[in-house]
Amino acid sequence: MVTQQKEHIFSLDKSEKKFPAILVLQVWDFDTLSSDDFIGTVELDLHSFPRGAKSSKTCKGDMLTAEIERISIFQQKRARGWWPFTKCGELTGKVEAEFHLLTSEEAEKNPVGKARKEPEPLPKPNRPDTSFSWFVNPFKSFFYLVWSRYKKYIIVGLLVLITALFLALLFYTLPGAISQRIVMG
Structure with missing residues (x-):
């Protein structure tokens, strides 16, 4: 300059x-x-x-x-x-x-400044609707902060947990059911 x-x-x-x-x-x-x-x-x-x-x-x-x-x-x-x-x-x-x-x-x-047209602003940012207050709306905050990023890990974890729970209940009740069949004939 x-x-x-x-x-x-x-x-x-x-x-x-x-x-x-x-x-x-x-x-x-x-x-x-x-x-x-x-x-x-x-x-x-x-x-x-x-x-x-x-x-x-x-x-x-x-x-x-x-x-x-x-x-x-x-x-x-x-x-x-x-x-x-x-x-x-x-x-x-x-x-x-x-x-x-x-x-x-x-x-x-195209003048901008005091007493003239406003500057050309950038488009409005894409902000979430949530207030991020865990007390007011905990599920909406959880959904935005956690679910959107870790959705596939949460689904896979729930499927593994349900499968493990099913197998644990199967092995827990299977010996009792087998012995009952043997005794009852």
């Missing part, structure tokens, strides 16, 4: 200064009573930053330092993905973002 400004108040000519195009995103929690806490940050050099992960599960904390494919927003014009927020080298959160690089004509046609 190139800016022109006077070095001193009495300078006649403006001097050019070059700054790296770095986008800094920070996350803070907003506490009403106590002070706000810093959660994490991500710094993206717009000339060379890692391609965003396709999902939040594949977004890792070492993604920014790892040797993975890097892209430039000035060449690609559009980038979308998940990037990690870190604090002291520890993963503290993830953000899904989409970046568009526009020309000045495109930006004038």
Whole structure:
């Protein structure tokens, strides 16, 4: 990024200064009573930053330092993905973002910001209907958290348990039934 400004108040000519195009995103929690806490940050050099992960599960904390494919927003014009927020080298959160690089004509046609049209938001996330309160609705929470991931293991476990119970009852009652047949004739 190139800016022109006077070095001193009495300078006649403006001097050019070059700054790296770095986008800094920070996350803070907003506490009403106590002070706000810093959660994490991500710094993206717009000339060379890692391609965003396709999902939040594949977004890792070492993604920014790892040797993975890097892209430039000035060449690609559009980038979308998940990037990690870190604090002291520890993963503290993830953000899904989409970046568009526009020309000045495109930006004038579709302005966003204060007292203008809203920015183009991402589609609403697919959030579950459950409140995740074990006291209010325990079966709905169990179904969403456990059943959706471990359905086949639960079914196989129940089948094995029923089969083992049947065999245990068979071997428990079989000697008594055989001796009764021998005695009764």
